[in-house]
Amino acid sequence: MAVVIPYGGGLDDLREQLTALSQQTWPHPYEVVISVNRGQPTPVHNLARHILPDHVTLTIADSTSRPGPSHARNVGWRHTTADLILFCDTDDVVHPAWLTAMTHTLTEARIASGALEYRKLNPPWKADLFGTGAYSQPVRFHHLPFGPSCNLGLHRELLERLDGFSEDLPCAEDTDLCWRAAYAGAPIAFAPSAVVHYRLRSTSRALFGQYVRYTRYDVHLYRAHRSHGARVHGAEILRELAVAGKALLNAPRGRRHRARCAISWGTVLGGLLGLLTQGPRARKRPAPSPTASPTGPV
Numbered sequence: 001m002a003v004v005i006p007y008g009g010g011l012d013d014l015r016e017q018l019t020a021l022s023q024q025t026w027p028h029p030y031e032v033v034i035s036v037n038r039g040q041p042t043p044v045h046n047l048a049r050h051i052l053p054d055h056v057t058l059t060i061a062d063s064t065s066r067p068g069p070s071h072a073r074n075v076g077w078r079h080t081t082a083d084l085i086l087f088c089d090t091d092d093v094v095h096p097a098w099l100t101a102m103t104h105t106l107t108e109a110r111i112a113s114g115a116l117e118y119r120k121l122n123p124p125w126k127a128d129l130f131g132t133g134a135y136s137q138p139v140r141f142h143h144l145p146f147g148p149s150c151n152l153g154l155h156r157e158l159l160e161r162l163d164g165f166s167e168d169l170p171c172a173e174d175t176d177l178c179w180r181a182a183y184a185g186a187p188i189a190f191a192p193s194a195v196v197h198y199r200l201r202s203t204s205r206a207l208f209g210q211y212v213r214y215t216r217y218d219v220h221l222y223r224a225h226r227s228h229g230a231r232v233h234g235a236e237i238l239r240e241l242a243v244a245g246k247a248l249l250n251a252p253r254g255r256r257h258r259a260r261c262a263i264s265w266g267t268v269l270g271g272l273l274g275l276l277t278q279g280p281r282a283r284k285r286p287a288p289s290p291t292a293s294p295t296g297p298v
Contacts, residue, residue, distance in 0.1 A: 001103060002031040002082035005090055006063070006072030008038045011047060013091040013199070018051040026099035031057040035076035037064060070165040070173045073149065077159055085159060089150040093121060093197040101194035102153045110186040111154045111178065113137060113147020114194025121199040125256045129263070130200075137190050141222055141230035146178035147188055151196040158186055171213050172221045179225055204255070204262040211266030212273065219274040244268045 003021060007014060014034075021032060032052060034044055041060045048058050063075035069089075077085045086102055088094055095101075098114065105112040115135045118127040137145035149165070152174060162180050165173045178188050201207045222230050244264040251261040 001028075001084040001086065001099070002033050002059075002077070002080040003086045003088060003099070004033045004035060004073055004076035004080070005088055006069045006076065007034050007036050007044060007090050008067075008069070008072070010090055011043060014044065015047060015051065016093050017088065017090055018048055020093045020096070021099075022052050022056070023096050024094075024099045025097050026103065029055045029057065030099065031059060031080055031082055033059045033061055033076045033080050035061040035063045035072040035079070037067060037069070037072035066167065068167065068170055069149070070167045070169065074164040074167065077156070077164065083156045084153065085156055086153040087149055087151075088196060091199045092150050093199075094151075095193075095195035095197065098151075098194050098196065101191045105189050105191035105194065106153050106155065109189030110158045111147075111152075111181045112189040112191050112194070113153070113178075114151040114191045114196060116148065116151060116198045117195050118198055118200065120197040126200055126259060129256065129260055135192055137188065140175055141225070141232060143225060143228070143230040144179050144182050145188055145190075146175045147190075149174035149177075150198065151194065152178075153191075153194075154181070158184070169217055169220060171217045176221060176224065179228070183228060204258045207259055208262035208266040211263050212270035215267050215270030216274040216277075218271055240264075240268060240271075 005014075005017065018032070032048065034048060036044055041062060045058070045060045048060075052058055059079055061075050061079040063072040065071075073087060077087075084103065084106055086099070088098075095117075102112060102114060118130045137147060139145050158181060161184060162177060164177075166176050167173075169176055181188065201210050222232060244261075244267070247257070247261040247264040250257040
C-alpha cells in the first residue's frame with residue numbers, strides 16, 4: 001500500500017500531515033510517496049525522513065514538469081509499485097485510523113472515499129459553515145456520488161485502466177475520476193471511519209478564489225458527462241443567484257457572513273467565467289476510459 005501526497009509548498013502543513021501518518025494504527029509496513037510539484041525536493045525529503053518511522057518507505061517523486069495537483073498525483077502513483085493507492089493532501093490531517101479504515105473498505109471495493117471533518121483545524125465560526133462535516137459522499141449535477149481527492153483510495157489496476165486523473169482539469173478532477181470509475185463498473189464505496197480533518201482557506205478572499213477555481217471547470221465537467229446522465233436544472237441556477245444575493249446583503253453582519261458571501265459569489269462567478277472562457281471549446285473526455293471540492297456550506 002502507498003499513500004500519495006501532491007506537494008506544492010508549505011512545509012509546516014506537510015509536517016502536520018506526515019506526523020499524522022506516522023501515528024496511524026495500521027500495524028503493517030507501507031509507503032509514502034511525496035510528489036513535489038513545486039520547490040526543491042531536498043527539504044521535503046529531509047523533513048519526511050525525520051518524521052516517518054522506519055517501517056514506512058519514503059519515495060520522493062519529481063513532478064515539476066507540469067504544474068497542477070492532477071499531474072502531481074499521477075506522477076506519484078506511477079512512482080510506486082503498490083497495488084493499493086491512497087491519496088491525501090499536504091494541508092490536511094488524517095485521523096489515526098485512516099489507513100486502517102480505507103484499507104478495510106478497499107478489500108471489498110475498488111475505489112473508496114472517506115469523511116471530511118472541519119472542526120479540528122478551523123475556528124468554530126468557519127467550520128459551522130460546513131455543518132458538522134461531510135459524512136456522506138457528495139453528488140453533483142444530479143448524477144453519481146464522488147469522493148474528494150484529499151481522501152480517496154483506489155486499486156492500482158483501476159487507476160491504470162482509467163489512466164489516472166485528467167490533467168486537463170485543474171479542478172473537479174476527482175469528480176471526473178470517480179464517475180469514470182463507475183462507468184467502468186467500479187462504483188465508489190464510502191468509508192465513514194476514514195476521516196480527514198480538512199483545512200479551510202484562512203480568509204474570505206482565499207475562500208472566494210478557491211470556489212471560483214472549483215466552479216470554473218463545471219462546464220467542462222458537465223459536458224464530458226451529460227451523455228451519462230449529468231443534469232443541470234435552470235431553477236438551481238436561479239436559486240444559486242438568490243442565495244448569493246442574500247449573502248451579499250448579509251455580508252456586513254460579520255466574518256461568518258462575509259465568508260458565506262465569498263463562497264456564494266465565488267461559486268456564481270466561477271461558473272460564469274467557465275461559460276465565457278471554456279463553454280465554446282469544452283471537449284469531452286472519453287468515458288473509460290470510459291475530487292473540493294469539499295462539500296459546500298449548509
